[in-house]
Amino acid sequence: MAPMKLTYFEFAALGEPLRLALAQSGVEWIDNRVPSEQWPTLKPTLPYQQMPVLEVDGAVIPQSLAILRYVGKIGNLYPTDPIQAAFADSATDAVSDIQGYMRGIIFEKDADKKAQLRKDLVETLLPTWLANLEKALKLAGGEYFAGDKLSIGDIAVVARLNWLTDGTFEGVPSTLLDESPLVSSLVQRVMAEPRIVAYMEERPKK
Numbered sequence: 001m002a003p004m005k006l007t008y009f010e011f012a013a014l015g016e017p018l019r020l021a022l023a024q025s026g027v028e029w030i031d032n033r034v035p036s037e038q039w040p041t042l043k044p045t046l047p048y049q050q051m052p053v054l055e056v057d058g059a060v061i062p063q064s065l066a067i068l069r070y071v072g073k074i075g076n077l078y079p080t081d082p083i084q085a086a087f088a089d090s091a092t093d094a095v096s097d098i099q100g101y102m103r104g105i106i107f108e109k110d111a112d113k114k115a116q117l118r119k120d121l122v123e124t125l126l127p128t129w130l131a132n133l134e135k136a137l138k139l140a141g142g143e144y145f146a147g148d149k150l151s152i153g154d155i156a157v158v159a160r161l162n163w164l165t166d167g168t169f170e171g172v173p174s175t176l177l178d179e180s181p182l183v184s185s186l187v188q189r190v191m192a193e194p195r196i197v198a199y200m201e202e203r204p205k206k
Ligand SMILES: N[C@@H](CCC(=O)N[C@@H](CS)C(=O)NCC(=O)O)C(=O)O
Pocket: 013, 014, 043, 049, 050, 051, 052, 062, 063, 064, 065
């Protein structure tokens, strides 16, 4: 079987959870990062005319969450127990909620509205979101969102938090996780996984 190929833009957004999950899964994969100038040519060839897509043995899988679950299933990162799988999905879906809001900020053209949306994100939405994640983790035993094992739900949350705190998303303080000890330890635990450490060292620094 040829290595899987993940095709996405060069930035984190919807691609980074998939890259972390692929890295953690241990499968062979190609990190195909498309420069924005090549996008207009590629766009009409893709199933939903959007990225990410994952190519597996000639099949082109669209939609980031479908890809994430697929990688979870083949990479032992998606619980076989339906209830635990639902908890992994809940964490992933909670990430989609905040992603929708962040997308609104990124695409807002009016500078005043953008600043207000950013303020609401940092002062209201993120603290509430983090408090809810903290509760979900506590309920699940404190370490992971789906029982006692790393899943795609943890990876989705951690990838989003990395993006929020690495300085690329303007206005989010580096102290974001100070009031969320369980979430904060989850980030450290996931980012210390040896395969993820290796991916972080090798990935393009851009
Ligand atoms: N629901 C889709 C959304 C994909 C999406 O919005 N992709 C964006 C990048 S984050 C894209 O391809 N934008 C370029 C375009 O639509 O032309 C998913 O989760 O994969």
